Amino acid sequence: MAVLEQTPPAVAQPSPTRPKKGLRKYWHLYAAISPFYLLFLGFGLFPVGFSLYLSFHRWDGLGSMEWAGLSQYQYLLSDGDFWNSIGNTLIIWVLATFPMIFLAMVTAVMLNSAVRFKGLYRVAYFLPNVTSVVAIAIVFGSIFSTNSGVVNAVLHSVGIDQVAWLNTPWGIKVTIAALMTWQWTGYNAIIFLAGLQTVPGELYEAARMDGAGPIQTFFRITLPLLRPTLLFVLVVSTVTGLQSFSEPQVLLQTSSNDSTFAGGPGHSGQTMVLYFFQQTFDNNDFGYGAAVAWGIFLVVVLFSIINWRLVQRRGD
Amino acid sequence: MRLSRRGLLRAGLGGTAATALGGLATGCAVPTGSTGRNMVLWYWSGGLSDTVVKNARARYGSSVSLDAIQIGGQYRSKLITTITGRAHIPDIAGLKGEDMAAYLPNADQFIDLRTLGAEKYKSQYLSWKWDQGIADDGTMVGFPIDCGPVGHFYQYEIFRKAGLPYEPDDVSKELNTWQNYFAAGEQLKKRIPGTMLLTDVNSVFENVVQQGSKRYVDKDRHFIGDQEHVRDAWALAVEAKRRGIVSDLVSGTPDQLSAKQDGKLPSELGASWAAFDIKNGVPKAKGRYRVAQMPVRPANNGGSFLSITKACREPERAFQIITWILDASNQAQGYVDAGLFPSTPASYGLKQMREPDPYFGGQVTTDIFGPAAQQIVVAYNSPFDVALGQPIKDEIKNVGVLGKDPKKAWSDAMSKCRRIAKHLGVSY
Numbered sequence: 001m002a003v004l005e006q007t008p009p010a011v012a013q014p015s016p017t018r019p020k021k022g023l024r025k026y027w028h029l030y031a032a033i034s035p036f037y038l039l040f041l042g043f044g045l046f047p048v049g050f051s052l053y054l055s056f057h058r059w060d061g062l063g064s065m066e067w068a069g070l071s072q073y074q075y076l077l078s079d080g081d082f083w084n085s086i087g088n089t090l091i092i093w094v095l096a097t098f099p100m101i102f103l104a105m106v107t108a109v110m111l112n113s114a115v116r117f118k119g120l121y122r123v124a125y126f127l128p129n130v131t132s133v134v135a136i137a138i139v140f141g142s143i144f145s146t147n148s149g150v151v152n153a154v155l156h157s158v159g160i161d162q163v164a165w166l167n168t169p170w171g172i173k174v175t176i177a178a179l180m181t182w183q184w185t186g187y188n189a190i191i192f193l194a195g196l197q198t199v200p201g202e203l204y205e206a207a208r209m210d211g212a213g214p215i216q217t218f219f220r221i222t223l224p225l226l227r228p229t230l231l232f233v234l235v236v237s238t239v240t241g242l243q244s245f246s247e248p249q250v251l252l253q254t255s256s257n258d259s260t261f262a263g264g265p266g267h268s269g270q271t272m273v274l275y276f277f278q279q280t281f282d283n284n285d286f287g288y289g290a291a292v293a294w295g296i297f298l299v300v301v302l303f304s305i306i307n308w309r310l311v312q313r314r315g316d
Numbered sequence: 317m318r319l320s321r322r323g324l325l326r327a328g329l330g331g332t333a334a335t336a337l338g339g340l341a342t343g344c345a346v347p348t349g350s351t352g353r354n355m356v357l358w359y360w361s362g363g364l365s366d367t368v369v370k371n372a373r374a375r376y377g378s379s380v381s382l383d384a385i386q387i388g389g390q391y392r393s394k395l396i397t398t399i400t401g402r403a404h405i406p407d408i409a410g411l412k413g414e415d416m417a418a419y420l421p422n423a424d425q426f427i428d429l430r431t432l433g434a435e436k437y438k439s440q441y442l443s444w445k446w447d448q449g450i451a452d453d454g455t456m457v458g459f460p461i462d463c464g465p466v467g468h469f470y471q472y473e474i475f476r477k478a479g480l481p482y483e484p485d486d487v488s489k490e491l492n493t494w495q496n497y498f499a500a501g502e503q504l505k506k507r508i509p510g511t512m513l514l515t516d517v518n519s520v521f522e523n524v525v526q527q528g529s530k531r532y533v534d535k536d537r538h539f540i541g542d543q544e545h546v547r548d549a550w551a552l553a554v555e556a557k558r559r560g561i562v563s564d565l566v567s568g569t570p571d572q573l574s575a576k577q578d579g580k581l582p583s584e585l586g587a588s589w590a591a592f593d594i595k596n597g598v599p600k601a602k603g604r605y606r607v608a609q610m611p612v613r614p615a616n617n618g619g620s621f622l623s624i625t626k627a628c629r630e631p632e633r634a635f636q637i638i639t640w641i642l643d644a645s646n647q648a649q650g651y652v653d654a655g656l657f658p659s660t661p662a663s664y665g666l667k668q669m670r671e672p673d674p675y676f677g678g679q680v681t682t683d684i685f686g687p688a689a690q691q692i693v694v695a696y697n698s699p700f701d702v703a704l705g706q707p708i709k710d711e712i713k714n715v716g717v718l719g720k721d722p723k724k725a726w727s728d729a730m731s732k733c734r735r736i737a738k739h740l741g742v743s744y
Contacts, residue, residue, distance in 0.1 A: 060699065061396040062422040075739045080732075146564070147571045167566060167717055253568070259706060265717040267710065281393060283703040284418045288739070 055290035065287075072291035082292060084267055085275040086299055088173065092271065093241040095177035096184075101233060103185045108192035109218070122193070125186030136179060137250035141166065144175045166251065169268035176247050176269055184240070188233050195229030196222065231311040238307050242300045245273040272296045355634060357384040359410035360391045363620060364461065365653035368646045376637055380630070392418065399425050405627035408634050411458050413619045416448060417697045419458070423451035427624040430456045432635040440644065444694045445659040449621045452535065458621025459638050462647070462656035464587035465688035466523060466615045468608045469594060471582035471601070472677060478507040484679060487608035494524070494552050497611045501561030504582070512563035513583050515572060517553040517716030518709060523585050524549035525705075526615035526695075532705045533698035538743045541704055541733055553712050554722045562716060573597045585610050587617040588657040588685045595675050602675050607684050614688035619659065657685055664689075700742050707732040 023030070055072055057065040076082055111121055128136070143150045144165035152162040165171040199222060207217045223230075248271055252264040261278035263270025270278070276296060280289025357369075363386075373382045385406070387394055392415045398405050411419055419426070429449075434456050438446055441460050449458030468487065476482040480500050481490045491497045501513030514520060525531060525546065532541035540546075556562050563581060565572045575581040577598045584590070594605060622642065624634045640646065647658035648666040663669055664686035672678040711729035714720040737744045 060418065060421065061393075062399060062418070062425060078735075142570050145569060145571045148574055149571075164564060166569070167564065169718070259702075262706070262710065265713050278706075281390065282706070284699065285703065285740070 051290045051293055054287055055294055057287045059286045060284045061286050068287055072288050075288065076291050076295050081267060081270075082272075082275060082295065085263075085270050085272045088263070088267070088269065089242055089244065089271045089299075092173050092177050092180070092244065092269075093238070095173060096180035097234075097237045097241055099177075100181040100185050100188065100237065101230075103181070104188035104192055104233070107185065107189035108196055109222075111189065111193050112196045122190060125189050127186065128183050129187040131183075133183070133246040134250050136183060137247055140175060140179045140182075141251050144171075144178075167265060169266055172248075172252065172264050172269040176244070176251060179247050179251070180241065180244060184237065188237070191233055192226065192229055195226045199225045227311060231308065234307045234311060235304055238303050239300060242303060243273050243296070244271050245277070248274055249277075272299065353379075353381045355380045355382050355408070355628075355630065355637070356406040357382060357408040357410075357637075358387050358395065358406040359384065359622075360412075361386050361388065362654045362656075363410045363412075364641065365646065365650035365656070367653055368641055368649050371646075372637055372641050375640070376633075380633055380637075382637065391415075399625065405625050407625060407628035407630070408638060409623050409625055410461070411621045411623050413448070413464075413621070416458060416621065417699045417701060419623075420451040420697075421699055423453065423455040423457050425626055426455070426457045427626060427628060427631050428455045428457075429459055429624065429635065430454075432624075432631055434459065434635075437639060440660055440662060442659050442661065442689060442692070444616075444692050445619065448619075448694060448697065458623050459642060460659035461620040461622060461642060462618075462650065463659050463689055463692075464589055464616055464618035465657060465685045465692060466526070466585055466587050466610050466617050467681075467684050467688060468610045469584050469586055469590065469605055470608065471579055471604050472606045473604060474504075474508065474511065474579045474582035478504045478511070480504065482606075484606050484608045484684065487606070488684075491608070492611055494520075494611050498556055498559055498561060501556075501583075502559060505561060508579075511580050511582065512575075513561040514556055515563050515565055515567045515581060515584065516713070517557050517562055518713055519567075519585055520556050521549050521553040521709065521712045523610065523615055524552055526617060527613050527693075529693045529695050531695040531698070531701050532708070533700045533742055535696050535698075536743075537698070537700070537741070539704060539733060539737045541708055542730055546708065550708070550712060550722075550726065554715060557716055564717070577601055579604075588681070589618060589655050591673075591675075591681065592655045603677050605676050606679055607676060607681050609684060609688060613693075614691050616689075616692045616694060619657075657689065659689075661686070661690060700737075700740050703736055703740060704733055704742065707736065 054065075056068060056070070058068045058072075059065045107125060111118065111125075142148070144152075146152060146162060146164045146167065149165070151165065156162060163171055165175045203221050203225075204217060207221055212220065248263050248269040249260060252262075252269050253260045259278055259282050261270070261274050261282060263274050272292075273296065276289055276292045279285050279292055359369075364384075369382075369384045373384065376382055391410075391412065395406075395409055395411075396418075442463060445460045445463050449460060450456050468491070470487060472482050475487070478500075480503060481487045491500055498513070504511050504513055528545045528549075530540060530543070530545045532539065532546070534540050563572075563575065565575055565581070572581065576584075576594070577600055584594075586593070591607070594601070622638050624631050624638070628634050642660070644658065644660040644662035645666065647656070647660045648663040648668045650656040651658055651663070652668045658664070658669075664682050669682045669686075670680055673681055708729045711720070711725040711732075715722050715725045734744055736742075
């Protein structure tokens with residue numbers, strides 16, 4: 001767009017008018033980008049704000065709201081089930097994320113050196129990520145069945161007793177973690193692969209000239225240069241892993257009258273978001289549910305910061 | 317302002333943005349219900365007979381255009397959201413039985429069906445079911461759709477092989493107490509090793525609680541989950557575990573279904589609608605199952621209601637439609653189409669409900685569920701029952717599945733209930 005009137009500031013203008021002038025001049029550009037911001041305001045920011053407002057009230061979803069002050073948060077801090085769900089979430093997250101990152105890295109390095117069918121492999125590795133979580137969970141539920149599952153059949157064939165995967169506290173956690181690992185390994189391998197391809201070839205050549213072996217090359221060149229990618233993968237895995245919901249929900253639902261959000265015997269598989277659902281939609285306790293949601297938010301922020309620090313600390 | 321093409325474009329953009337903003341900022345606050353001819357009915361898949369809904373549309377089509385919508389997913393959340401949002405509220409709304417405790421305290425969102433002359437239909441419906449649709453202040457919120465009388469599904473041949481009673485009448489008569497039922501489980505295990513009577517202890521605990529006239533919280537918002545009726549249910553569940561007649565399977569899993577198919581789990585206590593789950597889960601067991609009365613007395617599990625919301629502009633017409641959809645002959649059709657067991661005893665004698673069921677070896681299952689439905693007593697359904705029942709159900713599960721010490725489990729459940737009761741303002 002042609003901007004015709006450029007008045008040179010011969011006289012020093014009072015600065016407050018400057019931003020206003022920009023707004024006035026470029027308002028149509030702002031208007032052009034406004035739809036996203038308006039939608040975000042209505043469907044993103046407002047609900048977030050409202051949930052904060054809600055967390056200071058008692059509300060059953062239909063009747064009138066009662067002011068509850070900080071009591072929902074006081075109860076949250078003393079709520080053993082909430083702390084238990086944080087513990088479960090973190091254990092599952094650790095069990096899922098670290099094997100996943102290791103496998104994704106190995107896969108990416110192999111893909112990077114593979115010559116044929118690269119595209120095919122990429123598609124194949126990406127498939128688990130676009131498959132519906134519900135479908136995956138149903139299949140995993142059969143694979144980890146106590147009597148008719150493949151996993152126990154394999155264990156049995158090497159002489160190990162069968163494990164009640166979906167009926168013991170650790171079995172439940174391992175099953176959920178395995179599901180998440182399976183789902184995300186391919187996705188992150190593709191991300192790592194993109195990172196690997198940005199490493200300049202000269203560096204590898206120079207390393208070879210200096211007589212570095214493949215292991216040394218990987219740890220001295222590849223890994224340091226992949227740090228930003230690793231950081232991205234870690235943060236994203238933290239955010240998604242700490243918000244896991246569908247995996248335990250589908251794996252552990254029974255056909256009895258039990259709550260679908262209880263997370264199996266002893267609440268062993270009850271993640272934070274599952275607990276949030278149970279409080280909000282089973283008990284109709286919307287105020288407390290909102291407080292739980294904000295608790296979850298704080299935990300996720302905290303762990304994202306810790307991750308960030310850990311990965312950033314070295315080197316920079 | 318000089319109007320150029322560009323200016324016009326800008327104005328258009330600005331206008332669009334302003335409209336979008338305005339649309340978001342001013343949520344329509346006018347209650348919208350039926351306008352003239354249009355009447356909206358919300359229900360869920362399988363909540364009403366599709367045939368009956370279609371017939372209702374045709375029958376009342378001359379005066380009203382009935383728009384019946386099946387709402388998927390979390391039905392209650394969507395209905396509550398719509399009512400709270402005060403826009404596009406359905407005129408007639410289905411209410412699930414397990415959600416009634418959440419709706420009844422908010423009876424003012426619905427039209428009191430007594431004001432529309434509901435009283436004169438009362439005699440045609442099961443009285444306990446009728447009462448379940450009524451709030452504490454007497455407002456009638458829900459009109460009865462179906463109910464879920466619980467029966468004892470068992471495998472004929474397996475019972476016979478184990479030397480147990482195997483004809484439905486004999487099973488009903490002889491396994492009429494929990495003690496006899498448990499003893500049968502012991503005999504079953506002894507005669508056919510590897511066979512278990514029960515899938516889990518929770519099925520005992522919850523069925524015993526549901527047989528009673530009290531649950532976890534009473535009308536005065538007082539916690540009663542520590543009283544005898546719950547202790548007895550707990551003790552029976554613990555006893556079942558101790559007598560070794562409980563499997564280590566999880567209900568609804570492939571493991572459980574294959575155990576049913578192999579006859580390793582030949583007995584289960586389930587509501588009338590569970591017949592459809594069994595048929596779908598183990599189709600190969602066709603002809604092997606029968607159904608009898610459950611021990612002690614029948615219980616109820618499930619069943620729904622229709623309501624008229626405050627947003628409805630023509631309550632009389634809506635009520636007319638509801639009472640027609642839910643009359644005895646249409647409820648019998650609901651049983652045929654969707655397995656909805658009628659709340660109208662007059663249906664039980666109708667031809668559709670007297671069909672011999674080949675899956676149950678030609679048994680007429682209404683002979684069991686019909687009488688059961690008429691002997692049910694129900695408990696007061698408090699909005700806090702779910703929250704205060706959960707810890708007890710969790711702990712009995714820990715006893716059954718994780719082998720936790722029952723005494724410790726009970727005291728853990730009680731201390732958790734105390735904490736939750738305090739949080740919810742329920743006296744203890």
